[in-house]
Amino acid sequence: xxxxxxxxxxxxxxxxxxxxxxxxxxxxxxxxxxxxxxxxxxxxxxxxxxxxxxxxxxxxxxxxxxxxxxxxxxxxxxxxxxxxxxxxxxxxxxxxxxxxxxxxxxxxxxxxxxxxxxxxxxxxxxxxxxxxxxxxxxxxxxxxxxxxxxxxxxxxxxxxxxxxxxxxxxxxxxxxxxxxxxxxxxxxxxxxxxxxxxxxxxxxxxxxxxxxxxxxxxxxxxxxxxxxxxxxxxxxxxxxxxxxxxxxxxxxxxxxxxxxxxxxxx
Amino acid sequence: xxxxxxxxxxxxxxxxxxxxxxxxxxxxxxxxxxxxxxxxxxxxxxxxxxxxxxxxxxxxxxxxxxxxxxxxxxxxxxxxxxxxxxxxxxxxxxxxxxxxxxxxxxxxxxxxxxxxxxxxxxxxxxxxxxxxxxxxxxxxxxxxxxxxxxxxxxxxxxxxxxxxxxxxxxxxxxxxxxxxxxxxxxxxxxxxxxxxxxxxxxxxxxxxxxxxxxxxxxxxxxxxxxxxxxxxxxxxxxxxxxxxxxxxxxxxxxxxxxxxxxxxxxxxxxxxxxxxxxxxxxxxxxxxxxxxxxxxxxxxxxxxxxxxx
Numbered sequence: 001x002x003x004x005x006x007x008x009x010x011x012x013x014x015x016x017x018x019x020x021x022x023x024x025x026x027x028x029x030x031x032x033x034x035x036x037x038x039x040x041x042x043x044x045x046x047x048x049x050x051x052x053x054x055x056x057x058x059x060x061x062x063x064x065x066x067x068x069x070x071x072x073x074x075x076x077x078x079x080x081x082x083x084x085x086x087x088x089x090x091x092x093x094x095x096x097x098x099x100x101x102x103x104x105x106x107x108x109x110x111x112x113x114x115x116x117x118x119x120x121x122x123x124x125x126x127x128x129x130x131x132x133x134x135x136x137x138x139x140x141x142x143x144x145x146x147x148x149x150x151x152x153x154x155x156x157x158x159x160x161x162x163x164x165x166x167x168x169x170x171x172x173x174x175x176x177x178x179x180x181x182x183x184x185x186x187x188x189x190x191x192x193x194x195x196x197x198x199x200x201x202x203x204x205x206x207x208x209x210x211x212x213x214x215x216x217x218x219x220x221x222x223x224x225x226x227x228x229x230x231x232x233x234x235x236x237x238x239x240x241x242x243x244x245x246x247x248x249x250x251x252x253x254x255x256x257x258x259x260x261x262x263x264x265x266x
Numbered sequence: 267x268x269x270x271x272x273x274x275x276x277x278x279x280x281x282x283x284x285x286x287x288x289x290x291x292x293x294x295x296x297x298x299x300x301x302x303x304x305x306x307x308x309x310x311x312x313x314x315x316x317x318x319x320x321x322x323x324x325x326x327x328x329x330x331x332x333x334x335x336x337x338x339x340x341x342x343x344x345x346x347x348x349x350x351x352x353x354x355x356x357x358x359x360x361x362x363x364x365x366x367x368x369x370x371x372x373x374x375x376x377x378x379x380x381x382x383x384x385x386x387x388x389x390x391x392x393x394x395x396x397x398x399x400x401x402x403x404x405x406x407x408x409x410x411x412x413x414x415x416x417x418x419x420x421x422x423x424x425x426x427x428x429x430x431x432x433x434x435x436x437x438x439x440x441x442x443x444x445x446x447x448x449x450x451x452x453x454x455x456x457x458x459x460x461x462x463x464x465x466x467x468x469x470x471x472x473x474x475x476x477x478x479x480x481x482x483x484x485x486x487x488x489x490x491x492x493x494x495x496x497x498x499x500x501x502x503x504x505x506x507x508x509x510x511x512x513x514x515x516x517x518x519x520x521x522x523x524x525x526x527x528x529x530x531x532x533x534x535x536x537x538x539x540x541x542x543x544x545x546x547x548x549x550x551x552x553x554x555x556x557x558x559x560x561x562x563x564x565x566x567x568x569x570x571x572x573x574x575x
Contacts, residue, residue, distance in 0.1 A: 018369030025358065025366045032357040106352035113317055113347035114413065115339060116370040 016120050023124040026098075030128055040094045040132050044086040044140035048078050049147050059148060068154075068236050069209055075148050077208035080231035082144070083163060084202040084224050086136040091170040092177070092191045092198065095129045099178040100187040109266045118265050126171075133167060154238035162234055162241060162248075166227025169248040170198070172255030173223060179262040201225035208232050220244055223251045268295040270330055270417055270448050271316060277324035278311050285311040287472035289325075293417070298439065298449045300459040300466030302561065308472040309452045310350060313419050316450070317347045330416060343371060346415030346447075348406045350422045356395035360386055360405055363394065364412055371413035380408045383445075384438060400431030407438060411447065418442065421452040436462055456558040470565040483560045490515065491532050492553040494523040497545060507543060511535050525553075 031037060052058050052075035062069045062077075069077075099122060102108050108118040144150050153159040173194060181187040201219035203211050211219065219225030226248050230241035271293035278286040286308040293299040303309045314320045316329055318338030327334055334341045354363055361377060368374035381387045384404045389397065397405065403423055410418050420439065424432040439462055443449050453459055459466055460480045468476040468483075476483055497504060505524070509517045513535040514528040526536055533552065540547065562568055 017372065018366070021366055021369035025362060028362070029355050029357050101355070105355065106349065107354065109319075110349055110352040110354070110409075111370075112319060113342060113345075113349065114367060114370040115342045115372075 016117065016123075018116055019120050019123065022116065022120055023127050026121075026124040026128045027131070030094075030098075030132065036094055040086075040089050041136045041139065043089060044082040044136050045143035047085055048075065048082045048140055048144045051075060051078055052144075052148055065209055068238070072151060072236070073148050076144070076151055077210075077232075077236075079141070079144055079150070080228050080235060081203050081207055082140040083137050083231055084166070084228040085199065085204070086133055086140060087163075087167045087170050087227060088195055088198050088202070088224055090129045090133045090136070091167065091174040092195045093174075093188065094132065095125060095171060096174040096178040096181070096187045096191055097184055098125045098129070099175075100181055101184040103264070103266065104182065104184050106266070112265065129171075137163075151235070153235040155234050155240075158240060159231055159234035162227060162230035162245065165245060165248045165252070166223065166230065169223040169251035169255070170227065172251050172259065175259040176255050176262070179259040179264070198222060198224040202228035203232075208236070221247055223248055269293070270295045271299075271450065272328040273312070273316070273325070274327075275325035276312060276315060276322050276327060278308075278315060278320065278322050284472055286315075286322075289467075289469060289472070289474055291467045291474065291477065293448060293450060294465075295416075295448050296443070296446065297464040298443050298451055298462050300463030301450065301452045301469060302454065302456070302459050302466055302557075303469035304454055304565070304567070307469045309454075309469055310421060312469065313347075313421060313450060313452055316341075317345055317419055318342060319347075343413060344416045346410035346413055346418040348410040348418070348420045348423055350425070350452075352406070353402075354394040354405075357393050359391050359393050360397070360401075361390040363405060364408060367409045367412045373414055375412050375414045377412065380412060383441065384408045385434075398431075399426050400428070400434065403427060403431070403435055404438065407435070407442070411442065415447060417448045417450065419450045419452070422454070423451075424453070424455065424458060432458070456556065456561055460557040468561060468564055476560065476564040480557055484555050484557060486560075489530055490527055491530055492525065492527045493533055494520060494525045494551050494553060495536075495547040496523050496549040497540075498548055504540065504543070504545065507539060508536055511539055 058075040059073055062072055062074055064070070102121050102125070108121055111118050111121055141150060174191065177187055177190055177194070181190055201215070201222045202224040203219070206212065206215065216229070220229055220243060226244035230244040230248070233239045233241040233244070269292050273292070274290045276286050276289040289308065289312050291299070301309045301312060311320065315322045315327055316334060318334035318341040321335055329341050330344055332340050358366070361381065364377035364380060368377050381390055384407060386401065386404055386408060389401055392401075394402070394405070407420065407423065410420065423439075424435050427435065436458065439449060439451065451459070451462060463480060465479050466477070466483075467474045478486060505517050508514055508524070508526060511528075513532045514526055516527045518525050526532060528535070533550075537547070537550075558568075
C-alpha cells in the first residue's frame, strides 16, 4: 500500500466545488421546461392583467368601502394575491417537483459519488427557484404598474419582510412534500391539492376586504393566507401584521426541522 | 504491483437482512477486477462501501490507503463510480453533463477528449432523454471518468444493452484500463467477466466463494478433461477399447458422437489407441469449461440469464 500520496490532502480540498456550475445547470434545465416557465414566471403577471381586463368593474375605483380602500382600483387589491400566487407556484409546485425528480432519477445518489455533496443540488434548486420567484413577482408588479398603476405600499419594509417570511413558510410546506413523497408525479399532484386551497385562503376568489370574516379568520393561520393578509396590511392599511408574521415564523420553525428529519437522499 | 483496493472481512446488514456476510479481496493497480454474483448476492453493497456511499458494519476497507469511513471525501476525488440505474435530468445534454460533473473535481479530464474516447462527439448536443441505452451507458462511463479517477467502479454496465452495444462497451472498458485506470467491474454476466476481467471474485449470499483469474477458475479444481468425437462408419462401436484405457473415466454416446471424460491425458491416449487399431476419428471437439460452469459449481445454481433487450 504505497499509493497513499495519490490521495489529495484535506488542505487542498474545496467544499462544494462546482456549486456555481450546478446552479447554472439547474437554471438551464428549468428554462428548457416551457410549461414550468409559463406557469411559474408569467402566471402571476397574467393573472393581474387577465383579471383586470376580463372582469367588469375591476378597473373602476372602489367606492363605499371606507378608508383605506376607497379610491384604489379594484384590481389593485389583486397585487398581494399575485405575489402570493408567485410564492405558491414556486414553493408548492416547482421546487418540490424538482427535488423529488432529482431523487427519483438517482441524481442525488449519483452526485454523492462525486466530491460534490447532494445538498449542493438542493442549494442550487433553491437558488434557482428564488430567482424565479423574484422574477415572477417583479413581472407581476411591472405588469400591474403598466396596466393599472401601482400604489406604493404604506410600509415597504413590512411588505418586504412579510414577502420573505411568507415565501420561506410556504416553501416549508413544499419541502415537507419533497421529504415525504417518492415520485415526482405524486409530488406534483399533492402540491396541487395544497395549492388551490392555499390560493383560496390567499383571497384569489375574494380579494382583500371582500373575504368573509370567518374565512379570513381561518386564512390567517395558513401560510399563504397569512402572507396575503400581511402584504395587504403593509400595502394598504399600514397596520403591522403581527399575528400573520408570528404564524408564518411558526410554520418555518416547525416545518424545516421536520422536513430535514424526514428527508431521504435516496 | 501496487494494491489500490483492499477489502477485508467486510460485513453489512440492513436490519435483519445480511447483505454482505464476509467479503475480502484486493485489487491491483491497472487491472480489471471483476465482482461476480447473482442479483442480491451483495456485489453492489460491497462496491458502494468502497465508494464511501455506505458505511460497513464490520471489516476493513482501504482505497489507495484511505478508509472510506474516515475520509469519504478523499475517496470521491479519486474513485469514479458508474451506478446501476442512476439517470440524469431528461433535458441535460451530453456535453453539459460532462462539463457539470467536471466542475466538481479539482483536476478533471477534458470533456471534449472524453467525448472522443467514448464515441460521443456526434451526440454532444443530444438531451439525455433522447439517448439510446448504449449511449446512456457510454455517457455514464464518461461521467465516471471525468474526474480523472485512479479507480473506476462500473456497476452492471451492460444490463439492457443489445449485443452490439455490449461489445462496444467492452472495448471501451479495455481502452479505459489501457489508459491507466484500475477498473472494478460488477456484473452478473459470465461472458462479460470472462472476456474482460484479469482477476475476479464470485460472491454468493454475501460471501466470496471463488477467486482468481478466469483461466485459473476454469482450470482450477478440475483435473478432468472431456472431448467428443465422431468415428467413421464401421468403426462406430469402440466403447470397450476406449473404456479399457487407464486415462479414461467414462465413455458415453451422445447422439452420433462419443463423449469421453478422463484424466488430463485422455485425449492423446484415446487417439493413440484408436490409431493403433487403424481408426481415425472424423471430428474431435474438446469440451471447454466456461466461467458459467465454474459459477454453477461454486454457487450451486445457474447465473440468471437476463437476455439483453
